[in-house]
Amino acid sequence: MSNKHHLELTQVGMDFPTPKGPFNALQDVNLRINKGEFISLIGHSGCGKSTVLNIVAGLYKATKGGVILDNQEVNEPGPERAVVFQNHSLLPWLSAYKNVELAVKQTQNGRSKKEMKEWVEHNLELVHMSHAADKLPAEISGGMKQRVGIARALAMEPKVLLMDEPFGALDALTRAHLQDSVMEIHAKLGNTVIMITHDVDEAVLLSDRIVMMTNGPAATIGEILPIELARPRNRIELADNPQYNHYRHEVLKFLYEKQRKVESVEEHRKKQSEQKSGATQINVA
Numbered sequence: 001m002s003n004k005h006h007l008e009l010t011q012v013g014m015d016f017p018t019p020k021g022p023f024n025a026l027q028d029v030n031l032r033i034n035k036g037e038f039i040s041l042i043g044h045s046g047c048g049k050s051t052v053l054n055i056v057a058g059l060y061k062a063t064k065g066g067v068i069l070d071n072q073e074v075n076e077p078g079p080e081r082a083v084v085f086q087n088h089s090l091l092p093w094l095s096a097y098k099n100v101e102l103a104v105k106q107t108q109n110g111r112s113k114k115e116m117k118e119w120v121e122h123n124l125e126l127v128h129m130s131h132a133a134d135k136l137p138a139e140i141s142g143g144m145k146q147r148v149g150i151a152r153a154l155a156m157e158p159k160v161l162l163m164d165e166p167f168g169a170l171d172a173l174t175r176a177h178l179q180d181s182v183m184e185i186h187a188k189l190g191n192t193v194i195m196i197t198h199d200v201d202e203a204v205l206l207s208d209r210i211v212m213m214t215n216g217p218a219a220t221i222g223e224i225l226p227i228e229l230a231r232p233r234n235r236i237e238l239a240d241n242p243q244y245n246h247y248r249h250e251v252l253k254f255l256y257e258k259q260r261k262v263e264s265v266e267e268h269r270k271k272q273s274e275q276k277s278g279a280t281q282i283n284v285a
């Protein structure tokens, strides 16, 4: 069997059951991702980005098509696909160290006590959180909690790191620091990453390719923009780089000309609450 592509989404479609009948959120989503690629998903609120991510995570089952990771069909959540959500989701009664340790214990890691300690410490070090290893989530800032969430995901040694607006709730400066850390970690570990973002600069700075989604219903991939900027990337140098600005412009053009959102935020929220009525809650920006 061919192993050319590491992660493949083929003809993925998703219908959600609603009181008014099935709602076709996604249609014909096709994407081939290579090992080590950093992919951003961008598109207007409600287009289906989280649905795509949740299908890759194995949290949702596509109603059409499917996902293959290293020649194996994805049918359920697994430690080889770790997820980082916008709201860290750390266990509040466990220290940063214990939160990471618990995640590692859930994988079949076969580490001795000493190796486990070294591994947890190593992952906290990667996200620059060694100094706060013994703090509870309530004792650290939002940015620090997000760092621990990333350490926890990385410590599981996932083949694919899935991030749903990981920096969405952070102030601009903290966000910039975390983006730099994620770029550093990606350069070091070479994980495959899929990240949802609403931030055009973040998408251009971090990605190898930006996947731009059309508005729903029946949302799909509208365009894919390869970002051919040399790494390591420096945000200050890139601010004056014409190629960087060209990429930014392409994404903005897609979002605000080609896929201009006609629906107001109010209409979107109303529609969402009607559709869900008791279904799983998702984050709305």
Ligand SMILES: Nc1ncnc2c1ncn2[C@@H]1O[C@H](COP(=O)(O)OP(=O)(O)OP(=O)(O)O)[C@@H](O)[C@H]1O
Residues within 6 Å of the ligand: 016, 017, 018, 023, 025, 043, 044, 045, 046, 047, 048, 049, 050, 051, 052, 216, 271, 272, 275, 276, 279, 280, 282, 283, 284, 285
């Ligand atoms: N469990 C569900 N039941 C019914 N409809 C749903 C469900 N989950 C999502 N939807 C609908 O599917 C569409 C895509 O939702 P999704 O959350 O994937 O969008 P998104 O692009 O991630 O949005 P945002 O950027 O606001 O987080 C929306 O119209 C949403 O209302």
